[in-house]
Amino acid sequence: MLAKIKETAEYIRGRVSTPIPTTAIILGTGLGALVDSIADKQYIPYNEIPNFPVSTVEGHSGNLIFGRLGDRPVMAMQGRFHFYEGYDMKTVTFPIRVMHELGIKTLFVSNAAGGMNPEFEIGDIMIITDHINLFPEHPLRGKNYEEWGPRFPDMSEAYSQRLIAHAKDIAKEKGIRVMHGVYVGTQGPTFETPAEYRYFHIIGGDAVGMSTVPEVIVARHMGIEVFGVSVITDLGVEGIVEKVSHEEVQKAAQAAQPKMMEIMTELVNRF
Numbered sequence: 145m146l147a148k149i150k151e152t153a154e155y156i157r158g159r160v161s162t163p164i165p166t167t168a169i170i171l172g173t174g175l176g177a178l179v180d181s182i183a184d185k186q187y188i189p190y191n192e193i194p195n196f197p198v199s200t201v202e203g204h205s206g207n208l209i210f211g212r213l214g215d216r217p218v219m220a221m222q223g224r225f226h227f228y229e230g231y232d233m234k235t236v237t238f239p240i241r242v243m244h245e246l247g248i249k250t251l252f253v254s255n256a257a258g259g260m261n262p263e264f265e266i267g268d269i270m271i272i273t274d275h276i277n278l279f280p281e282h283p284l285r286g287k288n289y290e291e292w293g294p295r296f297p298d299m300s301e302a303y304s305q306r307l308i309a310h311a312k313d314i315a316k317e318k319g320i321r322v323m324h325g326v327y328v329g330t331q332g333p334t335f336e337t338p339a340e341y342r343y344f345h346i347i348g349g350d351a352v353g354m355s356t357v358p359e360v361i362v363a364r365h366m367g368i369e370v371f372g373v374s375v376i377t378d379l380g381v382e383g384i385v386e387k388v389s390h391e392e393v394q395k396a397a398q399a400a401q402p403k404m405m406e407i408m409t410e411l412v413n414r415f
């Protein structure tokens with residue numbers, strides 16, 4: 145495991161002609177076009193990276209991108225790995241271990257999610273303030289490497305309060321409506337039944353999705369600061385649960401992309 149991580153990081157260092165940035169971004173479902181805002185791009189397709197899993201889902205292109213977002217050098221993952229694709233949690237979070245090896249200090253994550261909070265509307269941006277981990281396997285299960293982090297990591301501030309405060313200020317200045325709330329991470333691949341949406345809301349969730357939580361746990365394990373946003377692509381609000389499809393999720397995410405990009409770009413450049 146450690147040797148593979150070092151090998152992958154070494155390969156990436158050799159492929160990139162500019163210094164490796166300290167900021168990374170993970171682009172979620174329907175949000176991959178955000179790379180259009182990245183200047184001076186260098187692409188590394190996942191299938192060329194040793195030990196890297198290959199993304200299998202439509203809407204997840206599968207490239208590692210190095211470039212500049214505004215004035216900041218960034219590394220972006222266009223496409224991520226999901227537990228429902230059949231990967232175990234060590235594989236899902238492998239890129240985060242590689243990021244740490246490369247010297248990443250701050251991670252920005254995005255995803256598409258279903259909204260359970262009755263105040264939410266489709267197309268809303270939700271700043272993630274906290275999460276509830278409902279995945280059936282924990283990414284830190286197994287041997288702990290002390291050089292990464294402690295056996296029993298603290299999760300009292302999984303999402304950086306400092307970055308949340310900056311993001312709220314930015315949204316206000318730019319007149320962008322942002323919500324905030326708790327993201328429930330679940331394995332999928334089914335969307336929720338009305339009873340499941342209700343349950344996730346009762347236990348404290350505002351939005352639900354099939355990603356993010358494993359990556360955030362592993363990032364926090366290694367002391368990487370995290371900021372996360374969900375784009376609300378469908379509603380699981382009691383009484384108005386409608387049919388939902390991956391195509392609709394992608395479409396709604398794409399429509400909300402510019403708003404998310406504006407906040408992300410400003411935040412990356414300001415913090």
Ligand code: HPA
Nearest residue numbers: 256257258352353354393
């Ligand atoms: N549930 C789970 N995952 C999702 C949803 C949802 O309603 N929308 C987008 N990803």
